[in-house]
Each structure stands twice: as C-alpha cells, then as structure tokens.
Amino acid sequence: MKKSFDFNYVVSGLADYTNQQSLDLISKAILADPTASYVQVMPGVKSAEDIHTIESDLKVQTGSAGFGASGSTTLGKVTLSVDKCKVNEILDSYALESKYTQLALNPGSILTEVPFEQYLSEEKAKSLSKVIAKQYWQGDISNGSGNNALVDGLIVDLGGDATRVVAATGASDWNSSNIIASVQEMIAAQDVDVADSDSRVMFVSPAYYQILVDALFAGNYFHVAPDTLVGGEFVFPGSNVRIVRTYGLQGSSSHNLAVNSNDAVALVDTRYIYWGTDLVSDYSNFEIFYSRDNDEVRFISRYKMGAAHLFGLYAVTNF
Numbered sequence: 001m002k003k004s005f006d007f008n009y010v011v012s013g014l015a016d017y018t019n020q021q022s023l024d025l026i027s028k029a030i031l032a033d034p035t036a037s038y039v040q041v042m043p044g045v046k047s048a049e050d051i052h053t054i055e056s057d058l059k060v061q062t063g064s065a066g067f068g069a070s071g072s073t074t075l076g077k078v079t080l081s082v083d084k085c086k087v088n089e090i091l092d093s094y095a096l097e098s099k100y101t102q103l104a105l106n107p108g109s110i111l112t113e114v115p116f117e118q119y120l121s122e123e124k125a126k127s128l129s130k131v132i133a134k135q136y137w138q139g140d141i142s143n144g145s146g147n148n149a150l151v152d153g154l155i156v157d158l159g160g161d162a163t164r165v166v167a168a169t170g171a172s173d174w175n176s177s178n179i180i181a182s183v184q185e186m187i188a189a190q191d192v193d194v195a196d197s198d199s200r201v202m203f204v205s206p207a208y209y210q211i212l213v214d215a216l217f218a219g220n221y222f223h224v225a226p227d228t229l230v231g232g233e234f235v236f237p238g239s240n241v242r243i244v245r246t247y248g249l250q251g252s253s254s255h256n257l258a259v260n261s262n263d264a265v266a267l268v269d270t271r272y273i274y275w276g277t278d279l280v281s282d283y284s285n286f287e288i289f290y291s292r293d294n295d296e297v298r299f300i301s302r303y304k305m306g307a308a309h310l311f312g313l314y315a316v317t318n319f
Contacts, residue, residue, distance in 0.1 A: 033133035039273040048081040082306035089299040137248035143256035154307040161312035205263040209245035267316040276306035
C-alpha cells in the first residue's frame with residue numbers, strides 16, 4: 001500500500017544561515033577626490049617654498065618725443081607651507097583567531113601576515129583619499145578638530161585674503177529654489193580678466209552638486225546632457241565654468257568660516273590654486289608589515305600637505 005506523507009523540517013526556531021566562510025569582503029566604493037586633478041600640485045616641498053609672482057601696471061602715454069618713465073612691475077611671492085601627517089595602526093591578527101577570519105590566517109602560532117591584504121589595502125587607500133580631501137579643503141589648525149586640526153586648508157587660505165570676492169552668502173541662497181541663481185551670481189562676480197580662461201572651476205560639496213543637478217532637471221535644462229551630470233562634473237550652461245563635486249567640501253557648513261550654515265563653495269582659476277606635498281606618491285603609498293620586535297602587523301602612512309593661492313581677486317567664495 002502506498003501512503004503519502006507531508007513531511008517537512010521545522011526550522012522556525014533557527015536563525016537564518018550566514019555564510020561566514022566567505023572571505024570575499026567588499027570595501028566601501030569611494031572614488032579618489034578630483035580636486036588634485038585640477039589644481040597645481042607642487043611636489044618636493046619639505047617644509048615651505050615660495051611661489052614667485054610678477055605683475056605689470058602699464059601706463060600708456062601719448063606718442064610725443066622723448067622718454068618719460070611711468071608704470072611699474074611688481075615682483076611678489078606667496079609662501080606654500082606644508083604640514084606633516086601620519087597614520088599608524090596595529091592590525092592585530094591574533095584577534096582574528098577565534099572568528100571566521102581564522103580561515104585566512106597563515107599557519108602556525110606566530111601570525112606574520114594580515115588576512116585579505118588586497119581588500120584591506122584598497123580600503124585604506126580609499127579612506128585615506130577622503131581624509132586628505134577634507135584636510136586640503138577644510139583643514140584649520142586654529143579652529144578645526146580631529147584630522148582637520150592638523151593642517152590649514154584652502155578655505156582658511158582663501159578666507160584670509162581680503163582681496164577675494166564674496167558673493168551668494170544669503171541665508172537661503174543655497175537651496176533647490178535658487179541654487180542656479182546663486183551659481184550665476186558667483187560666476188558674474190568673478191574678475192573679468194579671467195572670464196576667457198578655460199581653467200575656471202567651481203568646487204562644490206556632493207550635497208550641493210546634487211541639489212544643482214536636480215534644479216537643472218526641474219528647470220527643464222534639457223540642453224544639458226544628462227550623462228555628463230552623473231560623473232561629478234560638468235560645464236555650467238552659458239559659461240565656461242566647470243562645476244566639480246569634491247568630497248573635500250562635504251559638511252563644510254560646520255567650518256569656522258562658513259556663512260549662514262551654507263557649505264563652502266569656491267569659484268577659482270585653478271592656474272592659481274596650489275596643493276603642496278613632498279612626493280605625490282605619498283598619498284597612495286603605505287606599508288603593511290610585520291614587526292618582529294613587537295610581534296604585530298602594522299600599517300603606516302606618512303604625507304605632507306599644504307594649500308595656497310595666488311591673486312585672490314580672481315577667486316569668488318560664499319564664505
């Protein structure tokens with residue numbers, strides 16, 4: 001005789017299974033900040049170095065006979081100083097022995113390697129790029145906190161120049177209703193001497209970039225190619241100004257120099273904006289090594305950073 005049974009496991013009391021043996025760890029996908037791709041990176045600075053400038057004030061005269069001197073040539077300089085930073089971290093492999101990560105540890109009781117080193121290296125590089133971007137923009141030795149208290153960034157450098165132009169500082173300037181007008185106001189305020197420069201860049205925070213993109217769509221700016229907006233930069237309609245999204249300005253509304261709780265925005269001619277360092281490779285190079293004396297795996301990174309600008313009258317800020 002055949003019988004049919006309805007037979008199933010009762011699993012309501014068991015937690016869902018998690019494959020803890022998979023070591024395919026996913027690091028946070030953070031793109032390297034684009035700021036350094038636009039400004040003038042000045043390597044080889046150990047502590048400070050002068051950037052020399054020359055300006056002419058020409059006085060045109062009538063073409064009468066004789067020589068009558070007028071006008072002047074001014075030689076000047078801006079000192080670019082860098083501050084030293086480092087990251088020191090202990091990667092304790094022994095703390096992983098009792099976890100699922102033990103499967104990736106090297107054999108033996110003395111652990112001389114760190115597991116999933118490639119993933120770890122990628123994550124450290126991406127995280128460091130975020131820290132460095134914020135330091136370059138928001139660093140403030142006098143008023144900053146945490147990582148941003150170690151260097152003076154570009155906001156401090158520009159903010160200390162009384163010749164810069166300040167525009168679009170109203171309490172409600174930077175919102176979806178009038179962010180387009182605010183950008184236009186800053187562009188209109190920039191010195192006409194750089195109006196034909198292809199190096200004009202307006203740096204904005206990720207939050208403001210998204211608000212601006214949304215406003216362009218809402219305003220039916222269909223002549224702006226949509227695929228260019230998602231890449232983090234585009235040329236603002238009706239101008240030669242490139243809008244660039246930088247993580248370095250994220251949360252800059254809390255900076256000491258911020259006005260009316262707005263994120264900082266800077267429109268500059270990037271020919272005159274400098275990023276000082278010792279070796280450019282310092283930002284991507286680090287060491288993960290086993291210290292035999294201390295019986296531990298260590299992570300170390302060192303770099304130098306400084307920010308400077310020339311000709312403040314060509315810069316427009318909302319702070």
